[in-house]
Amino acid sequence: MTSEDQGPAGIDTSVAHPARRYDYWLGGTVNFAADRASGDAIAAAFPRTRTAAVENRKFLRRAVSWLHAAGIRQFLDVGTGIPGAGNVHEVAPDSAVVYVDNDPIVLRYASPLMTRRTTYLEGDLRSPSSILSRAPLDFDRPVGLLLLSVLHFVEDRDSPYAHVAELVDALAPGSYLALTHGTVDHQTPAELEAMAPIMASTPGQFRSHAEVSRFFDGLSLVPPGLVSISDWQPSEPSEPAGSSEPAGPPEALRPTPAEVAMWGGIGAKP
Numbered sequence: 099m100t101s102e103d104q105g106p107a108g109i110d111t112s113v114a115h116p117a118r119r120y121d122y123w124l125g126g127t128v129n130f131a132a133d134r135a136s137g138d139a140i141a142a143a144f145p146r147t148r149t150a151a152v153e154n155r156k157f158l159r160r161a162v163s164w165l166h167a168a169g170i171r172q173f174l175d176v177g178t179g180i181p182g183a184g185n186v187h188e189v190a191p192d193s194a195v196v197y198v199d200n201d202p203i204v205l206r207y208a209s210p211l212m213t214r215r216t217t218y219l220e221g222d223l224r225s226p227s228s229i230l231s232r233a234p235l236d237f238d239r240p241v242g243l244l245l246l247s248v249l250h251f252v253e254d255r256d257s258p259y260a261h262v263a264e265l266v267d268a269l270a271p272g273s274y275l276a277l278t279h280g281t282v283d284h285q286t287p288a289e290l291e292a293m294a295p296i297m298a299s300t301p302g303q304f305r306s307h308a309e310v311s312r313f314f315d316g317l318s319l320v321p322p323g324l325v326s327i328s329d330w331q332p333s334e335p336s337e338p339a340g341s342s343e344p345a346g347p348p349e350a351l352r353p354t355p356a357e358v359a360m361w362g363g364i365g366a367k368p
């Protein structure tokens with residue numbers, strides 16, 4: 099879309115939004131001038147931003163494959179983003195998938211993909227009860243809850259830990275939480291200084307490994323635990339057996355934790 103585009107009626111495209119900025123980094127077409135300007139400013143401060151976005155999508159596909167191989171047939175994907183290649187319903191086509199996002203433009207572009215099994219809801223991670231009450235899933239059976247690259251948009255003052263706990267509490271035993279989260283754990287002081295202005299003007303909050311670990315309280319992390327997203331089950335066949343995800347690149351060719359700057363993992367609900 100060009101900068102002249104106004105966007106769909108009723109959608110304010112004059113202010114950058116994470117869904118459209120992420121779409122821009124991934125090479126999508128559902129983004130506008132404000133999103134691209136914001137995306138370029140962040141990428142200038144953190145040049146590996148696009149690498150992180152691509153690696154996050156790869157994690158999504160590996161994680162969903164792993165969950166599917168573990169028997170999960172229901173997915174709740176909160177902060178799903180504008181539909182792109184390799185969405186959950188494509189990786190797990192025989193499963194019920196509920197996509198949730200708080201940007202109305204996501205619903206606009208996602209509607210054509212809705213099927214009997216795939217549903218989109220406009221909803222906010224900060225209102226778990228409103229998501230749970232509308233999601234057409236069987237909460238007596240295990241669910242794969244996906245919170246991928248979304249929790250860093252929820253600042254501590256908005257109680258992210260309580261919201262995640264409320265979502266996890268609603269899930270049956272045998273459910274899983276898959277989560278990725280931006281971090282500056284690996285950034286040098288000089289890099290942090292360069293990033294400071296953009297971080298101050300962009301809503302959200304990076305978290306440390308220890309802080310991200312807290313989202314898994316009460317859950318057991320599956321191997322290899324909470325790690326850099328590129329290092330989460332990258333090359334070995336996914337366990338349990340049966341995953342269709344092809345072997346990943348050898349370690350030397352994978353982006354380093356500092357380049358990706360995102361922690362990710364899957365926790366099992368006992």
Ligand SMILES: C[S@@+](CC[C@H](N)C(=O)[O-])C[C@H]1O[C@@H](n2cnc3c(N)ncnc32)[C@H](O)[C@@H]1O
Pocket residue numbers: 116117118120154155158176177178179180198199200201204221222223224245246247248251252
């Ligand atoms: C970086 S994208 C991640 C998309 C997808 N989960 C992935 O990992 O590829 C973040 C998405 O979270 C959405 N988002 C941000 N804050 C949210 C909130 N409080 N509730 C629901 N969605 C939110 C944004 O609109 C955006 O689509």
